[in-house]
Amino acid sequence: xxxxxxxxxxxxxxxxxxxxxxxxxxxxxxxxxxxxxxxxxxxxxxxxxxxxxxxxxxxxxxxxxxxxxxxxxxxxxxxxxxxxxxxxxxxxxxxxxxxxxxxxxxxxxxxxxxxxxxxxxxxxxxxxxxxxxxxxxxxxxxxxxxxxxxxxxxxxxxxxxxxxxxxxxxxxxxxxxxxxxxxxxxxxxxxxxxxxxxxxxxxxxxxxxxxxxxxxxxxxxxxxxxxxxxxxxxxxxxxxxxxxxxxxxxxxxxxxxxxxxxxxxxxxxxxxxxxxxxxxxxxxxxxxxxxxxxxxxxxxxxxxxxxxxxxxxxxxxxxxxxxxxxxxxxxxxxxxxxxxxxxxxxxxxxxxxxxxxxxxxxxxxxxxxxxxxxxxxxxxxxxxxxxxxxxxxxxxxxxxxxxxxxxxxxxxxxxxxxxxxx
Numbered sequence: 001x002x003x004x005x006x007x008x009x010x011x012x013x014x015x016x017x018x019x020x021x022x023x024x025x026x027x028x029x030x031x032x033x034x035x036x037x038x039x040x041x042x043x044x045x046x047x048x049x050x051x052x053x054x055x056x057x058x059x060x061x062x063x064x065x066x067x068x069x070x071x072x073x074x075x076x077x078x079x080x081x082x083x084x085x086x087x088x089x090x091x092x093x094x095x096x097x098x099x100x101x102x103x104x105x106x107x108x109x110x111x112x113x114x115x116x117x118x119x120x121x122x123x124x125x126x127x128x129x130x131x132x133x134x135x136x137x138x139x140x141x142x143x144x145x146x147x148x149x150x151x152x153x154x155x156x157x158x159x160x161x162x163x164x165x166x167x168x169x170x171x172x173x174x175x176x177x178x179x180x181x182x183x184x185x186x187x188x189x190x191x192x193x194x195x196x197x198x199x200x201x202x203x204x205x206x207x208x209x210x211x212x213x214x215x216x217x218x219x220x221x222x223x224x225x226x227x228x229x230x231x232x233x234x235x236x237x238x239x240x241x242x243x244x245x246x247x248x249x250x251x252x253x254x255x256x257x258x259x260x261x262x263x264x265x266x267x268x269x270x271x272x273x274x275x276x277x278x279x280x281x282x283x284x285x286x287x288x289x290x291x292x293x294x295x296x297x298x299x300x301x302x303x304x305x306x307x308x309x310x311x312x313x314x315x316x317x318x319x320x321x322x323x324x325x326x327x328x329x330x331x332x333x334x335x336x337x338x339x340x341x342x343x344x345x346x347x348x349x350x351x352x353x354x355x356x357x358x359x360x361x362x363x364x365x366x367x368x369x370x371x372x373x374x375x376x377x378x379x380x381x382x383x384x385x386x387x388x389x390x391x392x393x394x395x396x397x398x399x400x401x402x403x404x405x406x407x408x409x410x411x412x413x414x415x416x417x418x419x420x421x422x
Contacts, residue, residue, distance in 0.1 A: 005029055009036070011068075011076035011183075012381035013061060014191070015174065016084055017046050018216030018240065018336060020060045021375060022068035024076055025363070025382040033386060035365035036074060038378070039067025048217040048236055049085025051173040058180035065183065078184035080385045082377050083131065083174060084191045085218050087167035090232035092136060095119050096158030104140075104149045104157055112159055117392040120163055129171060131190050132164040133392045136228040145226055161392060162229050164190050187385065192220035192232045194380030197387065199334050199358030200224060208329045210320045211358065212311055212347070213377065214337030216240045219307070221314040231318035235310050239337030242303045249299045250291060252280055260296060261340070267304055268342035269297050300340075308350040315351075334358035336374030 006026035013022045021040035025033050041064050045057030069075050095116040099108060113135065121130050138146040140154035149157060166188075175185045195213045196205075205224040213220040217238040223231045239261075246265075247257035264278045273294035281288040315321070331353050333344050338357055348355040360371055360379035370378070 006034070006036075008386075009074070009076065010382045010385045011065070011079035011186075012081070012378060012385065013065060013079050013178065013183075014082040014194070014375075014378040014381060015043070015046060015049075015057075015061065015177075016082075016216055016336075016377075017043055017048055017218070017238070019043050019374075020046070020064040021370070021378045022061075022064040022079075023370075023378050023382055024068050024072040024074065025365075025386075027386050033363050033382060035363050035367075035370075037068045037070070037072025037365075038367060038370050038375075039064055039071055040370075040375075041067065043216075045177070048238075049083070049234075050170050051177050054173070054177055054180065057177040061178055061183075062181035065181065076183070078186040079178065080187050080189060080381045081174065081178055081185060082191045082194050082381055083166060083171065083188050084215060084220075085234055085236075086170035086174060087128075088131070088164060088190055088192075088232060088234050089128075089166075090162065090164045090190075090222075092160050092230055093120055093163050094139065094158050094160050096139070096156050099154055099157045101153060101155050103151060103153050106150060108157060109138075109150060112157055113390075113392050116159055116161055120161060121393050127168055128165045129168050130163060130393060131166050131171075131188055132162065132193060134162050134228070134389055135392065136160045136162045136230055137226055147227070162231075164193070164232060166190075189381055189384050190220075190232065191215070191377045192222040192234075193229060194377040194384055195220065195334050195358070196222060196224060196229060196380065197383045198360050198376040198380030199332050202227065204330065204332070208320070210315055210331045212331060212333050212335075212338075214239060214333065214335040214343075216336055219311065219335070219337075221311055221318075223315065223318045223320045225319075233314040233318065235307075235314060237307055237310060239335075239340070241307075242300055242337075242340075245303045246296065246299050249295075250280055256280065261300070264293055264296055265300055266297055266341040267300060267346035269294065269301070273297055301346075304343075304346060305350075308347060311347075312351055329354075331355045332358040334373045334376045338373040 007029050008027045010025050019040050020043045023038040024036045026036050044060040045053030051057050097112050137160050138149045139158035140146055178185050196211050206227045208225045211222045215238045217240050219235040221233045243257045247254050276293040277290040278293050279290050344355045344357050359373050360376050
């Protein structure tokens with residue numbers, strides 16, 4: 001790895017409610033992403049994706065990035081950060097222009113994206129800001145699903161833009177917590193977007209797939225169709241709620257409940273659970289109070305039942321219908337909560353769809369401890385940064401017209417000139 005030339009270095013911090021993780025990765029001349037260093041620590045000052053204690057959050061962020069810097073033997077001054085909540089909302093918006101039936105060229109596409117930017121991106125000072133505004137597909141005279149309209153003829157050209165917004169106040173708090181850790185914010189990426197970049201193949205995105213990122217205190221549900229992200233929903237429920245239910249049911253501390261969930265917990269019951277006794281003690285030693293493993297699994301299943309109902313409603317709201325014969329094809333389960341034994345099988349039975357567990361892709365230098373579902377969004381951040389997908393917020397700010405002169409083209413040229421100069 002020492003002989004590989006790194007052309008660009010990316011820093012990323014995923015700010016979760018359970019842990020804050022950081023990664024430093026380098027892109028080689030051959031386009032290979034190499035993990036130079038990574039690290040994580042327990043989250044402080046974060047509650048369900050919101051900053052609740054600025055000093056504690058900044059200290060945790062600084063600690064996490066320093067661990068990654070020590071592992072990478074290099075420092076970074078700017079990072080991409082993952083946004084887990086901050087009132088995230090997602091929808092598809094359409095913007096169209098008249099083309100007069102002529103052949104569509106590059107200038108038309110550039111003008112359409114600039115028009116979409118002007119209509120969609122809110123002004124400074126608005127209560128909500130746009131995190132992502134990415135073209136999903138183009139529409140020609142009502143025909144949807146066009147990936148490249150150049151060279152085609154149409155009366156009207158439209159673009160469907162996937163827009164993800166966040167509340168301005170919580171987002172500023174998140175960015176300020178990073179800046180207080182002596183880091184510049186290179187960009188903010190929705191956690192669901194990052195998870196999709198890490199866990200999904202191009203074929204899955206094209207055929208239609210849902211990603212359920214089961215985090216500690218929030219769950220992100222997203223749907224990809226036709227190669228693009230078309231919807232995101234955030235549920236204020238995570239794997240910590242399962243832990244709290246265990247602590248309440250057995251009258252133990254949260255730390256003990258987390259150990260029970262990780263060591264003995266499962267989403268799928270077995271015939272031997274009634275005969276297996278598990279210790280409630282903090283050290284897991286026999287001789288103290290014990291309970292049947294079946295009781296623990298019953299508590300877990302009670303919480304998962306409500307969780308899967310909410311996931312199914314969110315998927316249905318985005319047009320991904322669960323059950324046999326529904327429109328959805330596959331569900332990818334990721335996030336720290338996805339590491340619960342048997343969860344993929346449980347979700348597959350509950351939603352009647354094929355389910356697999358999504359993990360970070362294989363990358364040179366990625367530690368085994370960070371190749372788990374709980375670190376998928378972190379890996380997705382550096383992959384997103386390297387991919388640099390089209391975003392209408394920064395597209396076409398200085399575009400120039402190069403359209404052909406012709407009788408059918410003249411009205412459009414005049415209107416563009418008016419908009420550009422007046």
